[in-house]
Amino acid sequence: MTAASLLARVLAEPDRAAGLDPTAWNALIAAARAEQLIGSLALRVDLAAVPPTVADVLHDARDAAIEQRRTALWEAEMTRRVLAPLGVPLVLLKGTAFVAAGLSAGQGRHIGDLDLLAPRGVLPAVEQALLEAGWAWAKPDAYDDDYYRRWMHELPPLIHRERDRMIDVHHTILPPTARPIPDADALIAGAVPLGNGLSVLAPADMVIHAALHLFADGDLAGGLRNLWDIDHLLRECADDDADFWLKLHARAAEHQASAYVARAARLSARLFGTPIPSAWNRPRMSDQLFARRLLARDDWGRETRPATRLAFYVRSHWIRMPPLLLARHLLIKARRRAADARAR
Numbered sequence: 330m331t332a333a334s335l336l337a338r339v340l341a342e343p344d345r346a347a348g349l350d351p352t353a354w355n356a357l358i359a360a361a362r363a364e365q366l367i368g369s370l371a372l373r374v375d376l377a378a379v380p381p382t383v384a385d386v387l388h389d390a391r392d393a394a395i396e397q398r399r400t401a402l403w404e405a406e407m408t409r410r411v412l413a414p415l416g417v418p419l420v421l422l423k424g425t426a427f428v429a430a431g432l433s434a435g436q437g438r439h440i441g442d443l444d445l446l447a448p449r450g451v452l453p454a455v456e457q458a459l460l461e462a463g464w465a466w467a468k469p470d471a472y473d474d475d476y477y478r479r480w481m482h483e484l485p486p487l488i489h490r491e492r493d494r495m496i497d498v499h500h501t502i503l504p505p506t507a508r509p510i511p512d513a514d515a516l517i518a519g520a521v522p523l524g525n526g527l528s529v530l531a532p533a534d535m536v537i538h539a540a541l542h543l544f545a546d547g548d549l550a551g552g553l554r555n556l557w558d559i560d561h562l563l564r565e566c567a568d569d570d571a572d573f574w575l576k577l578h579a580r581a582a583e584h585q586a587s588a589y590v591a592r593a594a595r596l597s598a599r600l601f602g603t604p605i606p607s608a609w610n611r612p613r614m615s616d617q618l619f620a621r622r623l624l625a626r627d628d629w630g631r632e633t634r635p636a637t638r639l640a641f642y643v644r645s646h647w648i649r650m651p652p653l654l655l656a657r658h659l660l661i662k663a664r665r666r667a668a669d670a671r672a673r
Contacts, residue, residue, distance in 0.1 A: 331633070332360035333553060333626035340366065340557060341601040343373040354383050356628035363630035364553045368394030368437035394437045401425045401440040404494045408443060409526050411462040415454050419527050420446040420520045422499065422538065426529040427558070430521070434561035439554065442486070442495040446530075448517060449500035456484055456498070463490050472661060480506055480650070502538050503546055506650050509585035511541065516584075532566040532573065533580040540593035541586055548638070548645040549622045553600075556623060559593050560601040567604070574606050596620060 330338075335357055339345050349357065361367040371387035371394065379387070405425050412419055420426075422444035427435030447455055464487040468474065477485040483499040501513035516538075520528035530538060539562060543555040566573045581590040595616055597603040600623070622641050625634040632638060 331624050331626055332356040332628045332630065333364065333624040336360040336364065336366060336370070336626075337553065337600045337624070340370060340373055341560075343375065346374045347378045349379075351380070352628075354380065358383070358386060359628060359630035360626045363626055363632075364551055365439035366554050366557060368397070368439055369554075369557060370437075372437035391437070394439070397438075397440045398428045398435070400494070401428060401443065404443050404489075404492065404496075405429060405527060406525075407489075407492075408445065408459075408496060411458055412455060413526055415451065415458060417447055417451040417455070418517050418520065420517060421523075421527055421529050422446055422502075423542075426535070429523055429527065430529045432561070433565050434558045436561075438558070442497050444497045444499065446499045446502070446513075446517065446520075449513070452484060452498065452500055459487055459496065459498075464488065464496065465490055467495060472665075480504060503541055504649050507545055508648050509541065509545055509589065511537070511584040511586065531580075532562070532570065533577045534584075536562045536566065536577060536593070537581055537584050537586050537590055540590045541584075544589045544592055544619075545586075545648060546645075548641040549619070550632070550638075552623050556593070556597055556600060560597045560603045563594060563597060563603050563605065574609070592616065592619065596623070600624075 361370045367390040371390035376384040376387055421429050424438050424440035425443055467486040467488040474485050482501045482504045483497050486495055486497050488495050502511050516534050519531040519534055521531055522528045539559045543552050581587045594605045594609045595612055598605045598610055622637050625632055627633050
């Protein structure tokens with residue numbers, strides 16, 4: 330069993346933690362830190378039932394998660410105040426959305442950047458307002474700036490000069506060159522207001538975004554945290570709405586995301602025991618490869634299985650860009666790395 334497999338089992342069944350020996354605890358904590366799931370693990374495990382040294386580590390992780398939640402909500406509020414005069418839809422995404430909406434997926438979750446979705450047509454006004462309010466470009470390189478504006482689903486990332494917090498302003502949830510093309514207008518139109526000028530995606534759209542972010546927008550590095558998000562979202566949404574799975578099926582088709590959402594549900598059930606309808610639980614042979622990639626951590630938290638990681642790295646670029654654009658992009662990046670190496 331890999332350390333990541335152990336992490337998935339203990340997250341799903343926290344009572345298993347009581348029987349772990351020191352070696353297993355070392356591996357478990359290393360994997361949890363590497364996957365940015367230490368806060369989630371700390372909230373799941375009964376601290377009274379673990380060794381005192383482990384309890385101290387997990388206690389610190391709980392405190393850190395509380396602080397991250399506070400910081401994320403404050404950053405969302407600061408951004409809202411700056412953008413409120415524009416009178417445009419502002420939809421929180423990912424971790425900040427989970428905690429702002431009070432969802433179980435936000436409990437203990439690591440939260441880094443603030444992710445925000447707004448209509449594409451208002452991005453110039455949003456960008457200008459943020460720049461005037463203390464944000465600056467995190468990637469001032471001319472090629473990176475042009476690449477983001479032409480080919481990505483978001484503005485180049487911004488960082489606040491004083492608070493040192495990043496913000497990613499999206500106009501959709503996948504690059505325009507990606508294979509599936511989600512309906513950004515429908516995402517914004519269906520968003521659920523929080524009553525403070527901000528919104529979050531509707532339940533089905535939240536699951537779809539998490540699934541696309543995991544399986545259609547990257548190489549699955551650190552993907553166990555994203556799958557843990559999906560586990561929580563599926564459980565909570567299904568508990569709140571008896572028709573949720575029907576709505577998710579219809580909405581996923583609308584966003585060209587059916588295969589990605591189905592895989593997310595299957596792998597969540599496989600790794601975390603998520604209850605899903607039998608019609609959704611029809612494993613594919615390729616699921617084994619995805620699980621292998623998600624669980625590629627050793628007892629020190631280091632990534633393993635280099636061939637598998639390379640294959641998913643290649644896949645991540647292939648599904649996001651047409652071949653000619655991909656070749657040009659990789660060539661430019663290779664030349665820049667070589668130039669940087671010579672400069673050193």
